[in-house]
Amino acid sequence: MSLVIVGSVAFDSIETPRxxxxxxxxGSAVYASMAACYQTPVRxxxxxxxxxxxxxxxxxxxENIDITGLEIVEEGKTFFWSGRYGDNPNERExxxxxxxxxxxxxxxLPGGWEKSEWLFxxxxxxxxxxDLLNQFKGEPFVGCDTMNFWxxxxxxxxxxxxxxxxxxxxxxxxxxxxxRETDLIRAARTILKMGPDIVxxxxxxxxxxxxxxxxxxxxPAYPVENLLDPTGAGDSFAGGVFGFLASNGDINEKxxxxxxxxxxxxxxxxxxxxxxxxIRNINLDMIKExxxxxxxxxxxxxxxx
Amino acid sequence: MSLVIVGSVAFDSIETPRxxxxxxxxGSAVYASMAACYQTPVRxxxxxxxxxxxxxxxxxxxENIDITGLEIVEEGKTFFWSGRYGDNPNERExxxxxxxxxxxxxxxLPGGWEKSEWLFxxxxxxxxxxDLLNQFKGEPFVGCDTMNFWxxxxxxxxxxxxxxxxxxxxxxxxxxxxxRETDLIRAARTILKMGPDIVxxxxxxxxxxxxxxxxxxxxPAYPVENLLDPTGAGDSFAGGVFGFLASNGDINEKxxxxxxxxxxxxxxxxxxxxxxxxIRNINLDMIKExxxxxxxxxxxxxxxx
Numbered sequence: 070m071s072l073v074i075v076g077s078v079a080f081d082s083i084e085t086p087r088x089x090x091x092x093x094x095x096g097s098a099v100y101a102s103m104a105a106c107y108q109t110p111v112r113x114x115x116x117x118x119x120x121x122x123x124x125x126x127x128x129x130x131x132e133n134i135d136i137t138g139l140e141i142v143e144e145g146k147t148f149f150w151s152g153r154y155g156d157n158p159n160e161r162e163x164x165x166x167x168x169x170x171x172x173x174x175x176x177x178l179p180g181g182w183e184k185s186e187w188l189f190x191x192x193x194x195x196x197x198x199x200d201l202l203n204q205f206k207g208e209p210f211v212g213c214d215t216m217n218f219w220x221x222x223x224x225x226x227x228x229x230x231x232x233x234x235x236x237x238x239x240x241x242x243x244x245x246x247x248x249r250e251t252d253l254i255r256a257a258r259t260i261l262k263m264g265p266d267i268v269x270x271x272x273x274x275x276x277x278x279x280x281x282x283x284x285x286x287x288x289p290a291y292p293v294e295n296l297l298d299p300t301g302a303g304d305s306f307a308g309g310v311f312g313f314l315a316s317n318g319d320i321n322e323k324x325x326x327x328x329x330x331x332x333x334x335x336x337x338x339x340x341x342x343x344x345x346x347x348i349r350n351i352n353l354d355m356i357k358e359x360x361x362x363x364x365x366x367x368x369x370x371x372x373x374x
Numbered sequence: 375m376s377l378v379i380v381g382s383v384a385f386d387s388i389e390t391p392r393x394x395x396x397x398x399x400x401g402s403a404v405y406a407s408m409a410a411c412y413q414t415p416v417r418x419x420x421x422x423x424x425x426x427x428x429x430x431x432x433x434x435x436x437e438n439i440d441i442t443g444l445e446i447v448e449e450g451k452t453f454f455w456s457g458r459y460g461d462n463p464n465e466r467e468x469x470x471x472x473x474x475x476x477x478x479x480x481x482x483l484p485g486g487w488e489k490s491e492w493l494f495x496x497x498x499x500x501x502x503x504x505d506l507l508n509q510f511k512g513e514p515f516v517g518c519d520t521m522n523f524w525x526x527x528x529x530x531x532x533x534x535x536x537x538x539x540x541x542x543x544x545x546x547x548x549x550x551x552x553x554r555e556t557d558l559i560r561a562a563r564t565i566l567k568m569g570p571d572i573v574x575x576x577x578x579x580x581x582x583x584x585x586x587x588x589x590x591x592x593x594p595a596y597p598v599e600n601l602l603d604p605t606g607a608g609d610s611f612a613g614g615v616f617g618f619l620a621s622n623g624d625i626n627e628k629x630x631x632x633x634x635x636x637x638x639x640x641x642x643x644x645x646x647x648x649x650x651x652x653i654r655n656i657n658l659d660m661i662k663e664x665x666x667x668x669x670x671x672x673x674x675x676x677x678x679x
Contacts, residue, residue: 286671358679360677
């Protein structure tokens with residue numbers, strides 16, 4: 070089933086201990102869409118500037134990604150982000166953020182997309198997330214990502230969004246900030262009371278866990294040996310989760326657990342190259358192979374009591 | 375089968391964000407022995423001073439722990455450690471270390487213990503570890519823990535010890551330092567070449583993984599909600615692993631995986647109280663209950679390919 074993804078489309082300049090790249094394709098909507106498209110058709114909504122040339126458009130336009138919802142603003146400049154990683158890939162420093170065309174972006178749902186059953190609101194201003202949500206007819210299954218910037222800056226709107234979200238993705242430090250709990254399990258439990266039925270706490274290289282009222286599922290990170298650039302890993306994780314859920318269609322414990330491993334696998338590919346170098350060039354067999362490897366890494370049976 | 379454990383016996387003064395305690399029972403041999411004794415008879419080797427009164431001896435002397443090898447030095451003072459934890463339980467600051475009787479300690483294997491089949495060398499000077507190892511007749515299955523202090527200060531002796539160790543426990547930062555690799559999977563692989571057949575990398579609240587030539591097993595930490603004091607968690611982890619292995623007797627992949635979960639569970643109990651308050655007061659049923667809960671938390675089946 071079709072999955073609508075709204076988020077940023079960006080140029081990223083990234084410096085890591087090993088290498089640096091300038092103005093490569095990035096953005097939360099891009100990573101999430103590419104991760105999801107291996108399992109389900111994706112409808113991307115975003116904005117870019119005139120500098121977003123056909124070379125970049127060709128990169129985004131994969132077989133399963135419909136970019137009708139990608140607005141190109143004449144004489145506008147594409148959102149630009151520049152960041153630096155040290156030895157710890159979980160910590161990064163933002164050097165420059167230029168909103169550009171993103172500043173006046175108002176996401177518009179193209180005709181015919183209003184009844185899409187799956188929606189992932191990648192990390193953007195919660196006002197835009199709410200705006201897009203209100204353009205839907207019907208009740209899509211809604212996923213959402215956010216960040217410290219909105220938790221601190223727009224807690225009221227964010228709270229309204231959370232009340233309409235089914236599945237929230239949040240990283241460890243954001244979960245602590247949003248819940249005001251130090252312990253992550255308590256944090257997740259507190260966040261569940263804010264609206265979402267399902268909370269996924271992402272811990273970077275330490276994996277992730279999913280919590281609902283009914284179960285807790287813990288996933289390790291896939292052990293990536295040639296980590297080049299973790300930019301987009303969190304967005305790819307969410308895309309992997311939603312791509313699988315939308316393709317399967319059935320939200321139950323077994324599928325939610327499976328979706329976590331798909332998210333983990335897609336995130337691992339993204340880390341292995343700059344920009345979309347890796348995640349754009351894989352296939353479902355490669356994804357499933359890593360999935361099954363993770364199952365091997367965690368395999369354990371119950372003890373008799 | 376009997377498991378010999380050598381390590382420190384200590385008084386600890388600990389400050390956490392929630393509370394502080396003064397001169398409570400601690401030490402690597404104490405935590406490891408208590409964790410192991412629920413599954414196998416333990417033979418403890420250590421040293422304490424005259425200030426180690428009957429009250430403390432009664433605490434150590436559990437049903438399954440033989441303290442014949444605990445030397446009490448007349449007029450000596452027990453090893454003292456004092457530390458402070460901040461909000462991140464993985465990071466601690468040592469405030470005071472007083473070696474006291476530990477300074478001139480030479481571990482002696484009591485008569486009749488020379489043919490014990492299981493030996494865990496908790497974190498002490500590698501010269502003492504080697505010394506004790508040389509007192510064995512036969513070939514015990516040897517586990518070992520170490521720390522940055524010895525990796526930096528006595529690399530030569532430590533290297534000799536590693537060549538005779540079957541299973542090395544090491545935490546993440548120590549693994550990076552010993553291997554000179556940033557990536558933990560590479561670090562573990564490098565350490566396997568230094569002697570051990572099995573390496574367990576402990577990552578505190580982020581769990582642990584075990585690597586051999588044949589398999590990789592990743593375990594989450596047990597989600598402790600009332601973490602009071604992580605002191606001794608690593609020693610309890612190792613004790614839990616060795617207690618199970620020694621009780622079962624058979625070193626194979628299945629048992630090694632199971633041992634990791636036992637280690638994880640024993641470490642979780644230690645974190646829930648200061649000193650041995652929690653780990654001294656549990657039973658095998660409680661341990662197995664947590665074991666099976668972890669199995670639920672990670673349960674996932676392979677995908678069809």
